[in-house]
Amino acid sequence: GQNIDQPTEMTATEGAIVQINCTYQTSGFNGLFWYQQHAGEAPTFLSYNVLDGLEEKGRFSSFLSRSKGYSYLLLKELQMKDSASYLCAVLDSNYQLIWGAGTKLIIKP
Amino acid sequence: DGGITQSPKYLFRKEGQNVTLSCEQNLNHDAMYWYRQDPGQGLRLIYYSQIVNDFQKGDIAEGYSVSREKKESFPLTVTSAQKNPTAFYLCASSEGLAGAYEQYFGPGTRLTVT
Numbered sequence: 001g002q003n004i005d006q007p008t009e010m011t012a013t014e015g016a017i018v019q020i021n022c023t024y025q026t027s028g029f030n031g032l033f034w035y036q037q038h039a040g041e042a043p044t045f046l047s048y049n050v051l052d053g054l055e056e057k058g059r060f061s062s063f064l065s066r067s068k069g070y071s072y073l074l075l076k077e078l079q080m081k082d083s084a085s086y087l088c089a090v091l092d093s094n095y096q097l098i099w100g101a102g103t104k105l106i107i108k109p
Numbered sequence: 110d111g112g113i114t115q116s117p118k119y120l121f122r123k124e125g126q127n128v129t130l131s132c133e134q135n136l137n138h139d140a141m142y143w144y145r146q147d148p149g150q151g152l153r154l155i156y157y158s159q160i161v162n163d164f165q166k167g168d169i170a171e172g173y174s175v176s177r178e179k180k181e182s183f184p185l186t187v188t189s190a191q192k193n194p195t196a197f198y199l200c201a202s203s204e205g206l207a208g209a210y211e212q213y214f215g216p217g218t219r220l221t222v223t
Contacts, residue, residue: 031209042214095207099151
């Protein structure tokens with residue numbers, strides 16, 4: 001079966017750095033997405049990785065290792081507005097998106 | 110501004126009633142999707158459509174129906190056959206289907222059936 005694992009919840013301090021991990025086992029791989037979702041709102045796109053390595057975009061970076069079936073989202077200089085759920089999703093061989101359950105990130109002052 | 114709209118944001122229905130959730134996009138996207146989101150679970154695909162007058166079942170289509178008569182619109186009907194309809198429903202669209210296309214989401218409709 002297809003499976004994506006993320007921690008259910010993480011807590012971090014304002015101004016700090018946090019890494020949210022995602023491991024996956026899917027039927028084929030055509031890329032991995034990260035989305036941010038504030039409570040009760042729509043998910044919004046953060047990043048897409050298809051090749052191994054680190055992609056940096058401002059305070060957010062996303063890393064992929066295809067051989068390990070592993071990705072992480074790195075958030076730097078955390079702000080209170082970063083409190084949200086972070087969803088990992090993998091595009092399988094049929095170009096279907098397989099979604100993880102999401103990681104709820106709580107930022108404390 | 111281009112985007113996706115869903116209405117209403119909150120919807121309450123009695124058990125046994127069918128209800129239709131609207132989804133409209135003005136992004137000129139070909140592909141549209143309906144997802145269901147429950148606490149502690151990932152997004153689950155209900156139906157998707159690549160072009161007008163064509164749609165495919167997702168992982169949890171039972172108890173739901175859709176239509177795609179116009180490119181901009183993809184309404185979802187939750188029928189009385191859906192055993193556990195209370196959930197947060199998200200509509201999304203993307204430029205295409207068979208590719209690494211970012212999906213754009215509407216604000217969602219929270220449906221409560223009692």
